[in-house]
Amino acid sequence: MRSAEVVVALFMLGLGALVIFDSVRLGWGWGTEGPEAGYFPFYIGAMICIGSLVTLFQVLLGEQIKGLAVKWIVRAKPARLHHDRRKDHEVFVEWSALRLVLQVLLPAAVYVLGIQLIGIYVASAAYIAVFMVWLGKYGWTRGLIVGVGVSAVTFAMFEIWFQVPLFKGEFNPLSLIGY
Amino acid sequence: MNIQRALARGILPLLAAFGLVSVAAPAAAWEPTKPVEFIIPAGTGGGADQMARLIQGIVAKHNLMKQALIPVNKSGGAGAEGFLEVKAAKGDPHKIIITLSNLFTTPMATGVPFNWKDLTPVAMLSLDNFVLWVNAEDPYKSAKEFLDAVKKAGPNTFKMGGTGAKQEDQILTVAIEKAAGVKFTYIPFKGGGAVATQLVGKHINATVNNPIEAVAQWRAGKLRALCVFDDERMPYKTKVTDTQSWYDVPTCKEAGISTEYVMLRGIFMPAGVAPEVVNFYVELFNKVRATPEWKKFMEEGAFNQTYLTGKPYADWVSKAEVLHRDLMKEAGFLAKP
């Protein structure tokens, strides 16, 4: 839990800094005709940084200091900020759960790469089939029927009926059948 | 069939690009083999969008093309999204784009790398006029009266509304300011329709809307047309309001402001396409222009119906580019390098 908190807070801090950086380039003053292009982004970036720093501070330092500091900064009731103690000791995700999540996430990433290369229709059919076979323990026949079926319905709906061309990939396999 | 297609798609344009062959109307003319994407570098509901969707409707209704014409809005980055896509689609014969002044203004104001020379000009469909509008309840009967009032009130007192920043409306506003020695506060809005409504609601004092954007309010007696920024009056003599036709609106030159500005409504396509492909689309737009729907649209929007193709069109565009660069430079709108 803690390391994930730190990573996300640092990531946000970086984003905030990036936003501030570009706002300064754009001009972040209050000109004669109201705020300049970078005025709002500057403060937005600043607030992202402050928020992330406080979160980082809270995660890294102990409960007591956190309570005190927050009380001092926002005069909020520290009680509202108390994390569930159990939660702090819990790992971000149980390893087994993380494995399950990655089981979905990695194929999804491969799927998006597949779209980039061979287009939405073919990649979708393959993705659905593989997902069903690997995670759902279905047979290949069923997987392929559902995968190809869904793709075919989408194809009919978008390409033929609505005439909205979808992405067919850098190496379009469907060009073989004239699309 | 396949060989022909391969020729049309790959080899011929390549050869043509090197000037090795001149494709002089081959026996079997080129035709689209799949739906044609019609890119609109502007949002839904604006002038370019209306025109593109009208063309789509005309093509579908009169069956002018075997494949469908599908408009797609790519308005991101003041239209740069659409232009960059066409630039990247070199040699694609199934993609056309409708342009407005942002063909020039967007790259100049933002520094996004494209130029009309990255595209193949197909046809100029018309030129869109700009009219100086005020609220009908205001006392100004002529452009001169209005500008005198603006001058008298002092700089930044009168508010001019327009579409977008550093685009045609703001450029024209700066041109008026230079010509008449006045200063407006320019307020950018997202679309022409919103600008006209803001004027009816008296949140701004004047606009330079295109006729089509303000005609409804004009007919309803909510707005008054003071002058048109063209060198001659709009030719349409049918009464639009109870008392006036478009022809009755004087030119701004007559009113003493020597500012002229018209906006291109034209079609381009990706670079590197075969001449016969361009010919197909030129023919297509010839047919579109002949339909009663198109003529009606032209009259309602009081368009300047100049139609150019080929070299005269390209020449016009390159002249317009120089003009825009000068205007933008004077106004201080060019992107800092």
Place this chain on the structure above:
Amino acid sequence: MEEINALFHGFSVALTPFNLLLMFIGVTLGVLIGVLPGLGGANGIAILLPLTFTMPPTSAVIMLSCIYWGALFGGAITSILFNIPGEPWSVATTFDGYPMAQQGKAGEALTTAFTSSFIGAFFAIVMITFLAPLVAKFALQFGPPEFFAVFFLTFCSFIGMGKEPPFKILVAMMLGFALAAVGIDTVTGQLRLIFGWHELMRGFDFLIAVIGLFGIGEILLSMEEGLSFSGRTAKINTRIVIETWKKLPKYWMTSLRSCVIGCWMGITPGGATPASFMSYGIAKRMSPDGAKFGTGQAEGVIAPETAAHAAGTAALLPMLSLGIPGSPTAAVLLGGLLIWGLQPGPLLFVEQKDFVWGLIASMYLGNIAGLIIVLTCVPLFAAILRVPFSIIAPVIVVICAIGAYTVHNAMLDIWLMLLFGVMGYAFKKLSYPLAPLVLALVLGDQAEGAFRQAMLMSQGDMRIFFSNWLVGSIMGLGLLMLVWPVLGKLVAQLRKSAA
């Protein structure tokens, strides 16, 4: 009474067998379009517009407005079943609709959503019928300061509601604003926050973010809990509609308030999205069960759905009477009017009586037709949750990818969707709230634009936001909403000390 006569004339125009057939086709198509995220009502109508050029204008507009109804109804389906809002204004529906579905009350949530949409839209149509000219004038009162005041009120009615750590709320909301600022700046025309990467120029579309954060993020979360959706046990029977209807009348106050908010936002035209958020926020403040919002309260579905659809419907009024579209769909319809040779604007009501009243009559009929169709399908929709997870999950990912692509026809958006999905998962786990992020992303640039336009008008004088009764009272209402939680506590303390 003139209106009633005109309306009955309208019914006689609309009620031909051919038009009725078109209505049913339109609603069915619309539901289909609404279900597919990314392919919203606006796209749907744009795509199908050419089909209607061969019909008489009245029939054509009847069919198109029925597609619009269908899409409005359809948007709620994916929000409730899978936490994927198909349209910006369905986001607030997910807050309570999806928890309801998870508790096995999908049928109830769907029925509530559909019925609320119907009521909201119906209220708006009645208003259009009788108050059109008056209302059109009201819309003209809205200039930049007034628009900003509306956005301000929306934020205020929504702020301070979360139970998450305040600094995380702050970061999430500011991240939304930052993402909204990416792209071209409307006021100066400068490119912001793209760091020379031109693909980013079109900005972060709201739908991409939402499809990723909610849709993909939710799949990752449910994966963690094992291969299943928690809503599987949904009891499905055909009487669910009647049973739900019995419970709805006690929420009449929320419905009425949401109708009024919706109509107001539709006319101004602030749009359906702020309407839905504002209505949800205010309902939470006002309701005795406010604290339970977000855990699957029927009221939390009623408020945004009613307001969004009242707004969506009312948005057609400024389109017809002023020629300004109040929503993207209305903008496309506007294009359609021009092609049929009808000039929208103040004179449309005078010159094209048949058309206008035919359209208004078709709104009544289309809305009823839509309700009947979607309600009969409630058990069918709810049954989707019974499809095994390892089949439905990849299909949802595929639908999300297609949705992300169709928004701008850009491959990059599919990658962004995946990135947002991971972010949504991490945010959920670390209790960063998603709602403020989404709200800021949807309304951020509009709010900033309106603020800066107002500043240009006043030459930097902030007093413009209190310069007339209209803007002043909206701003005042916003400030009241901002201090509401504090006020509530004060009142409670006073009561305690008095007792």
